[in-house]
Amino acid sequence: MLSEGWAKVYITVEGDSGDIERCCEKKDSHMEDLSLQYVNLEESENLERHRTEGFSSSKALVVRRGAPFRVSLQLEDRTFHPKTDFLRIKVMLGSLYVIIPVTSSKKVSSSSWNAYIDPEGLNLQSPSIFICSPASASVGCYRFQLCVFTQESQKAYAIGKFILLCNPWCREDAVYVPFEDQREEYVQNDSGLLFMGTPMNLVSRPWSFDQYEPGVLEACLNLLQVSPWHQKNTRLDYLNRNNPVYISRVVSAMINSEDDLGVLKGNWSDDFKQGVHPSMWTGSGDILKQWAQSGYSPVKYGQCWVFAAVMCTVMRVLGIPCRVVTNFNSAHDTNANLVIEEYYTETGQKLNVSKDSIWNFHVWVECYMTRRDLGPGMDGWQVLDPTPQERSGGEFCCGPAPVKAIKDRRIDLLYDIPFVYAEVNADVLSVIVSKGRVISYSKDTEKVGSLILTKAIGFPIHQSITGDYKHIKSPTSSLTSRRSTMSGDSTLTGSSNGVSVSLTLDRAQVAGEPVCFTVKVINRQNVAKKMKVHFNAQAKEYNHGPSDAFWETHGVIKLAPMEAKVVHQQILPAEYAHVLGDNLINLAVVVEDMDSQERVLASEEFNIASPHLTVQVADSIVPNKVQTASVSFTNPFSHPVSGVLTVAGAGLIQGKVNFRVLSLCPGGRMEQHITFVPSMVGTKMLQASLSLTNISSTIRGFKMVSVHGA
Known part of the structure; x- marks a missing residue:
């Protein structure tokens, strides 16, 4: 019986004997053989060190690039002799590999792979090795071997796998973020709010990003593997995965299914019989797992906020800071003249005759990264839009477009800046027509991109980032200052x-x-x-x-x-x-x-x-202990309603819990009690939705729950 955390290792030969010869150099001697019995990947320590504790259900160790992780060896027959025994680590990503000599020096380079024996408290029977990837290593699932060389023999042992992610905590990483509260919000937070509706009547829709739910990490890695870029040139794809600009374009294209085996099929019709109405999704986990389990058939159906929320999950899983952004009155300027024409009849009916359009809101994501391809000044937040609208480089993707470039109209830079610029800056020309003749018109220069929001750091409220995108009169860009214009x-x-x-x-x-x-x-x-x-x-x-x-x-x-x-x-x-x-x-x-x-x-x-559900929980919540919550609703309509109540919460409830709500009279109140057992420490979202059967409407509510360590 192996002790917890220890794995049996196997002698392996990759390809021909040359692989082992590259690991070790044979020398003549008659010293006793050095054999490896077990390897301990020190999962608990490494997950904590790399802030990947949420991925503990993964079958592989999950670590971040640019930071060392520790593996402990259990030798048999004899101890390790530093002067005569030599170790090499072979790290493999697909057909790419690197062989790393294990040294006794802790001095490591952030630009290359390193490995060293822990010099503090060296146990010659159970030595520890620290392995450190460069801060620009490619993201993916690696295999690794330990090559043992003595004066007498040489052996290669398959240790297992580790998953390498980007590292916003590492200064040398292109996704480095200097503030801890931002890293917690934009990388580690597994829930959030999506903003919809209109500027004067915001709708805050709760969403569970689900990045720590079982199977989600694997689905996100599979997304990279089944992409056309990987299928076309596997080696080049692995090499390019060191760059968040490249990764983000691949993910942007793979969230929609227009060109590839992408995750979501868009549907903007009135017919959703072949799948799920986009407004019914409450989190990314169900979508990503359904896609992976179906053999990469597109999940039906998505619209802009679903595409964006699922992309946010994938990027946070891969370690790239990401947030969901809503642009209110978002222009789709098909003829690129920065003017959207809207036509009305002489009695005020709006006509559907323009090829241009304005969406009342459009949802995309921003990812934080250094733009080494564009030079200084373009680092920071980048717009990425996985909703399929127009092709970029032959693919249905959009971005990364630096927000700073959009504000300054740097349409000479990559990627897709003119398209995003129009989304937030076009003018609206309202035209009254009669018998094919224009009889009146008016121009609005403030409507498009009037308000751009994301979730505030650490709080379930909105934060205006309008001033990041455009030069505006008031630096505060508050909702109240825009209300008069919008109303x-x-x-x-x-x-x-x-x-x-x-x-x-x-x-x-x-x-x-x-x-x-x-x-x-x-x-x-x-x-x-x-x-x-x-x-x-x-x-x-x-x-x-x-x-x-x-x-x-x-x-x-x-x-x-x-x-x-x-x-x-x-x-x-x-x-x-x-x-x-x-x-x-x-x-x-x-x-x-x-x-x-x-x-x-x-x-x-x-x-x-819509009215809201009220969700209440106890003040003191601890993991692995039964807790109670209540969901209540008062019917404000003038007729009875009925439906299905669904309660979910990543890290709080396994899966979803459904309750049938029978006919509720006007003014009638229902209250449903739910028990749950939190599995993770941190701030979690308990969300509830009541899907009404006799009205095409869903009533929602949520509560942020603080789960404290024991």
Whole structure:
């Protein structure tokens, strides 16, 4: 019976005898043989030293490049004689290998592989060897051997495998981050928030990155192995895996399945019968494991936030700091003129005729790395977008584009900077057409890229990074400073010199409450006017044009010379209930001068936020002990609801727990108690979602749980 942590080793010969001869040089002597009995990979110590404790379920030791890890030898027959015995380590990545002499000096180089016998407390029967990779070593799963050479004999022992990741703690690594709180957030944190909705009504969707869940590390490594780059030229791919720029482009392409055996199949239609609706995913683990277990068939289905969240998982697993970013009012400028045209009818219905488009929000990732390929000044956060939109270098990927280059419009640099620049900087031209003729237009230079968010470090709230992408008037870029612009307070006068109109939502909209808004019409001339007023609401998905109007009303107002009038309107819950779910609403007003037929448009797109589940847990949580949580919900709708409650939490609950929620009357309250046994120390996310069966809507909630060591 082997003691815990010790592995039996086997004498092995790789290829021909030349491999061993390269490890050792034969000398003549009649000294007693030196044999290796066991090797201890010192997993507990090495995982802690390399901050990879979460990967303890891996079958291979997981370490980071640029830092030493220790293996202990158990010799049999005799002790190690430093003056006459020699050791070599052979490290192999595919067909690549390096042979490292084991020295007695702790002096190591960050640019080459090193190995030395621990000089402190040297036990000649059980010596320890420290192995250190260069800070620019390739990421992957390595095999390694120990070559033992004495004056009498030479042997090679297969020790096993280790997985080498990037190292944000190592100054010489291209992904080095100097602050511990950032490393904890952007590498080690296994949960986060994805921001959706609109700037004035943010939706914070909980997401479990799941990087420490069993099978996820292996799936991320397999992603590199099945990529076209690896299949085309294995040797070159292994060599290039030392560079986070290369790795990130491979991963960006492999998250979508457009060109390859990628992880996710995108679907922006209304038909999700062949898979899972993108809004139903709550974490990356199920997606990555399903992809790996299916033999690399694409998982159905993903949309931008799913693509980005899964990529964030892969990058954090590989040791590259990563965060999910949301760009509100994200432009897709197909003709690259930095202008997005939007067309409306004379009564305010938005038309689907433009090849350009604006997504209410678009989600991508940023990865932190040195850009040695671009020179100084472009280091730091880089945009990467795995959502398949346009090809880059022949592949459906995007980035890494330095955020600094986007801000300064350095479109001469790699990669895809013009595309991302347009996403955050294009102007919007709103055009009213009648019988094929333009009768009014207005231009908005602030709408696109109006707010760019990521999760704050250490807290479950948003942080604006708008100022990183664009030169803005206020350095704080606070949500409140943008609200007036986004809600339509800025007057869109169009081509009319006589009348201006503005549209303002009275408050952030919540399901079950009326949508209340205010329209202000100002007569800027010294003559009385009679005006037709057309109101129009259309449902839309975040990345599509709207469908037909589900609500409209019309009226007439009279304005005295230089008079301003305020009109209050509301859309009742019963009138919008059938368009709830993940839809948004395009609301428009067109004011028509009945004498001159001049028309002026004001519009706003907004979301109606779903109610929340309330998740509560005890204050003191410790690992490996049964804990209790409760999930409660009060029905705010005017009709009964029912559905399925799902509770999950990486490091807290194994898999998912489902409960059926029977008919809950309007105003009725449900409470469900859950028991769980935390398996990991740290801050974890317990998340719950209630998928309603009679409404196309999912109610969500989460609670951050601090699991303290015993």
